[in-house]
Amino acid sequence: MEQTQRVSGPGGKVSPAVIRLYATMAAARFHGLELDIRDFAAEPGEDSPSPASLARWLNEQGAVAKGMRLRWRYLVRLQNTPPVVLMFRDGSAGLMVSADPERGVVWLRDPMGGEGDAPVPVDELRLSQVWTGDVLLVKRRRDESEADARFDLLWFAKMVLREKKLLRDIAFSSLVLSVLQIFPPLIVMQVLDRVVSYHSMATLVSLSGFVIILAFYEILLTYGRRELTLVLSTRLDARMSLHAFNRLLALPLEFYERQQTGEILGRFMAIFKVRDFLTGQLLTTMLDMFTLVVILPILFLLSSTMAWMTLAGAGCIGLIVVTFLPAVTRVMGRQVRAEMSRGSILYETVAGIRTVKTLALEPTRREEWDERTAEVVRWKLAAGRMSNWPTTLVMPFDMFINRGVILVGAYLILTNSSTMQAGALAAFMMLGGRVASPLVGLAKLTESFNEVMVSLAEAGMVLNQPTETKALTTGMRPRIKGALTFMDVNFSYPGSTTKALNNVNFDIPAGTMLGLVGRSGSGKSTVTRLLQGVSRNYTGYLRLDGVDLREINLTHLRRSFGVVLQDNFLFRGTVKDNITAGRPGLTIDDVVRAARLAGAEEFIERMPAGYDTWIEEGSTNISGGQRQRLAIARAVICDPKLMILDEATSALDPESEALVNANLQRIGKGRTMVIVSHRLSSLVDCHQIAVMDQGKVVDIAPHAVLLERCEIYRMLWLQQNRHTQPPGASDDGIEQMSEGE
Structure with a gap:
C-alpha cells in the first residue's frame, strides 16, 4: 500500500x-x-x-x-x-x-x-x-527451484552447462590453438633437418614468415580465449555467490540460534575454495586436455616407443596420487575443521571485544587462541607431510618425462633403432612437454579435487539446511487487522523435554493492547516467536484474523508486523537509512512522522547532521534509549497493524523508559500491540494482561482485575512496587501470599 x-x-x-x-x-x-x-x-x-x-x-x-x-x-x-x-x-x-x-x-x-x-x-x-x-x-517453475536445489557438484555442473554458448566458443578456440601448437615443433624440426643441415637460406626465410603469421593468430586466439574464460569465470562466480548468499538469508532463525556464528561464516567461506577450483585449476586443466587430444597422435607418428614411455610416466604419476588420496583427504578434513574452529574464536572475540576489554579477558582469549592455533599448525603440518610423500614420489617420473625421454631418443638414433632424426627428436621433446603437462595436471587435479570435496561438504553443512524459501514465497496474503486467537497451542524447543508453551488459550480482538507478564522462562518470548513465524512446528491453532498463521506468506506476515526487541541492531549508516531499512523508498516526511511517533524527533534534531547523522558500527555514538527509540521508529514507519515489543524498555534508564511508555498509547492507536515486560508499571494501561507461568496462561484480564484475583500477578506487582506501599504493608502482603502458595 x-x-x-x-x-x-x-x-x-x-x-x-x-x-x-x-x-x-x-x-x-x-x-x-x-x-x-x-x-x-x-x-x-x-x-x-x-x-x-x-x-x-x-x-x-x-x-x-x-x-x-x-x-x-x-x-x-x-x-x-x-x-x-x-x-x-x-x-x-x-x-x-x-x-x-x-x-x-x-x-x-x-x-x-x-x-x-x-x-x-x-x-x-x-x-x-x-x-x-x-x-x-x-x-x-515446475521443477525444483534453484534457490532450494541441493548444493553439490551436480548443482555446479548444471550451473556451468547453462553457459553453453561460452563453453562452445572456448572449446573451439582451444581446439584451434591446440592445432596451431603443432606447427612450432614441426618448424623446429625442419630448421634442424633442412635449414641447418643444408644451409638453405630460402627455406629459413619462408619458415620465418610462416612463424610470424602463426604467432599473430596464436596471440589473437589466446587473447580471445582468455577474454571468454574471464567472462565465464566471472559469471560463474557471480551466480555462485548470489545463490550462496540467498540460501544463507533463507535459513531459519532457529538454525542461527543453534550454531556458532564463527563456524557458519567459516563453512560459508569454504564455498570460495570451490569457486577458485572451478574457475581456476579445473578450467585450465580441461582446456589443456584439448592439447592432449590433438598432439598425442603426432607423438605416436614421430615415435611410438617414446610416446608410450611418456604416457607410462604420466600414468605412474596418476597412480601414486590416487593411492595417497584417502589418507590426504582424512588429514586435510581435520585441518579444515581446525581452521574453522579457530575462525570461530576470532569472530567471537571481535564481536565481543567490549566485554573482553571491560573484563580484562585478553589473557583468557589469547590462551584459547593459542590452543586453537597450535591445533591448526599440527594438522597443517601433518597434511603437508602427507602431501609431501606423493609429491616426492612423482618427481622421478616427472623428470623422466622432461629429461629422460630425450636420452632414450638419442640412444634410439645412435643405435639406428629408429628413423627419427635430430630435428624430429627436438620436435618430440617440445610436443612431449605439452602432452605431459595436462596429464600431470590431471593427476594432480585429483589431489585438489579432494580438498574441494572437503570444502564442499563443510559448506553443505550450512547451505543444505532446510530453508524458509517456500514459506517466504507461497501462502496467503490476507489484509492484516490484528485479531489473535490461541487455541490449545503447545510448543517445545528442539532437544527440550519440557513444553515452552502448554495448552495456551486466549483470544483478543483487533486493536487490543495486550501485555505478557510472568517469571523468567514462563513462555512470554516464545509467544512472540510463534507470532513472527520464527518457529512453526507448534501444535494447536494460532490464528491471525481467523487465518491459520502457518497458511500466511511469511514475508507478508513479517512485513505486516512491527517488532522491537530488548537489544536492537542498527546498521552502519545514517539515521534515515536505519529508520527506512525495511522501506528504502519512503520519503523524509515518512521518516519524520515515524520519528515523531516514537519520540525520537527531539534528539535527532539535536544531532550534528540531523537525519543524515552517521551511526557507527555497534551504535557506539548514541545511547541505549536513543537506539530503542530509533528501533521503534523503524517498526512504525510501515504502519503495521500488529506490533510486538519484547522487553523493549528493560534496558533503558528511567527517563528513557518513561518517554517510550508515554508514546505507547499514541503508537497503539488503531493497532494491536503485544508487549512483553518484566516491569508491570509499563503495562498498567494495557487493555488485557496475560499472566504466564510454566508455559501456561494462568489468567488474562485488565490490571485492576488481576490485582484482585491473580496471586502471581499481585505478588509480582508488590515486589516491584513495595517502595510505594506504607512501611510494612508490602512485606506483610508478600508473606501472606507466600503462606498461601
Missing part, C-alpha cells in the same frame, strides 16, 4: 509504474502465484519498472520470467499462451490474453480491471503507437 501511494500521481490517480506492477502481478496470479506489490524493489533511477527488474522480482518469488523484445509478426502468433505483459511507452503495461494471426489482432485486458472484464482487440497499427516492443513472459 505504501508503495502504491508513493508512485501514485496527483489527485490519487494511479501512476503508470503501478499499472505495470499490477500487470505483472496479474500474469503471476494466472499461474497461482500471489505477489505483494511491497515486495518489489525498484532499481535506482528507474521511473517505471524495467522488464529486467520485473523478471528478477518474479524469479525471486518462485516463477520463471524473462524480458525480451518481440516483433509484431512473432507476437501475433502467440496463441493459447498464458498472459503476456506488454510494456507501453508511457511506463504502464497491458495484458495480452490471446492472439488471432488470421485476423491480425491481439486481445488486451486492463490490468487494473477485474479478471472478468472483456478483453479488447487491437491491431498492429494501434498497438505500435503505444507498445515499446518489450514483453515479459511468465510461467510457473
Whole structure:
C-alpha cells in the first residue's frame, strides 16, 4: 500500500509504474502465484519498472520470467499462451490474453480491471503507437527451484552447462590453438633437418614468415580465449555467490540460534575454495586436455616407443596420487575443521571485544587462541607431510618425462633403432612437454579435487539446511487487522523435554493492547516467536484474523508486523537509512512522522547532521534509549497493524523508559500491540494482561482485575512496587501470599 501511494500521481490517480506492477502481478496470479506489490524493489533511477527488474522480482518469488523484445509478426502468433505483459511507452503495461494471426489482432485486458472484464482487440497499427516492443513472459517453475536445489557438484555442473554458448566458443578456440601448437615443433624440426643441415637460406626465410603469421593468430586466439574464460569465470562466480548468499538469508532463525556464528561464516567461506577450483585449476586443466587430444597422435607418428614411455610416466604419476588420496583427504578434513574452529574464536572475540576489554579477558582469549592455533599448525603440518610423500614420489617420473625421454631418443638414433632424426627428436621433446603437462595436471587435479570435496561438504553443512524459501514465497496474503486467537497451542524447543508453551488459550480482538507478564522462562518470548513465524512446528491453532498463521506468506506476515526487541541492531549508516531499512523508498516526511511517533524527533534534531547523522558500527555514538527509540521508529514507519515489543524498555534508564511508555498509547492507536515486560508499571494501561507461568496462561484480564484475583500477578506487582506501599504493608502482603502458595 505504501508503495502504491508513493508512485501514485496527483489527485490519487494511479501512476503508470503501478499499472505495470499490477500487470505483472496479474500474469503471476494466472499461474497461482500471489505477489505483494511491497515486495518489489525498484532499481535506482528507474521511473517505471524495467522488464529486467520485473523478471528478477518474479524469479525471486518462485516463477520463471524473462524480458525480451518481440516483433509484431512473432507476437501475433502467440496463441493459447498464458498472459503476456506488454510494456507501453508511457511506463504502464497491458495484458495480452490471446492472439488471432488470421485476423491480425491481439486481445488486451486492463490490468487494473477485474479478471472478468472483456478483453479488447487491437491491431498492429494501434498497438505500435503505444507498445515499446518489450514483453515479459511468465510461467510457473515446475521443477525444483534453484534457490532450494541441493548444493553439490551436480548443482555446479548444471550451473556451468547453462553457459553453453561460452563453453562452445572456448572449446573451439582451444581446439584451434591446440592445432596451431603443432606447427612450432614441426618448424623446429625442419630448421634442424633442412635449414641447418643444408644451409638453405630460402627455406629459413619462408619458415620465418610462416612463424610470424602463426604467432599473430596464436596471440589473437589466446587473447580471445582468455577474454571468454574471464567472462565465464566471472559469471560463474557471480551466480555462485548470489545463490550462496540467498540460501544463507533463507535459513531459519532457529538454525542461527543453534550454531556458532564463527563456524557458519567459516563453512560459508569454504564455498570460495570451490569457486577458485572451478574457475581456476579445473578450467585450465580441461582446456589443456584439448592439447592432449590433438598432439598425442603426432607423438605416436614421430615415435611410438617414446610416446608410450611418456604416457607410462604420466600414468605412474596418476597412480601414486590416487593411492595417497584417502589418507590426504582424512588429514586435510581435520585441518579444515581446525581452521574453522579457530575462525570461530576470532569472530567471537571481535564481536565481543567490549566485554573482553571491560573484563580484562585478553589473557583468557589469547590462551584459547593459542590452543586453537597450535591445533591448526599440527594438522597443517601433518597434511603437508602427507602431501609431501606423493609429491616426492612423482618427481622421478616427472623428470623422466622432461629429461629422460630425450636420452632414450638419442640412444634410439645412435643405435639406428629408429628413423627419427635430430630435428624430429627436438620436435618430440617440445610436443612431449605439452602432452605431459595436462596429464600431470590431471593427476594432480585429483589431489585438489579432494580438498574441494572437503570444502564442499563443510559448506553443505550450512547451505543444505532446510530453508524458509517456500514459506517466504507461497501462502496467503490476507489484509492484516490484528485479531489473535490461541487455541490449545503447545510448543517445545528442539532437544527440550519440557513444553515452552502448554495448552495456551486466549483470544483478543483487533486493536487490543495486550501485555505478557510472568517469571523468567514462563513462555512470554516464545509467544512472540510463534507470532513472527520464527518457529512453526507448534501444535494447536494460532490464528491471525481467523487465518491459520502457518497458511500466511511469511514475508507478508513479517512485513505486516512491527517488532522491537530488548537489544536492537542498527546498521552502519545514517539515521534515515536505519529508520527506512525495511522501506528504502519512503520519503523524509515518512521518516519524520515515524520519528515523531516514537519520540525520537527531539534528539535527532539535536544531532550534528540531523537525519543524515552517521551511526557507527555497534551504535557506539548514541545511547541505549536513543537506539530503542530509533528501533521503534523503524517498526512504525510501515504502519503495521500488529506490533510486538519484547522487553523493549528493560534496558533503558528511567527517563528513557518513561518517554517510550508515554508514546505507547499514541503508537497503539488503531493497532494491536503485544508487549512483553518484566516491569508491570509499563503495562498498567494495557487493555488485557496475560499472566504466564510454566508455559501456561494462568489468567488474562485488565490490571485492576488481576490485582484482585491473580496471586502471581499481585505478588509480582508488590515486589516491584513495595517502595510505594506504607512501611510494612508490602512485606506483610508478600508473606501472606507466600503462606498461601
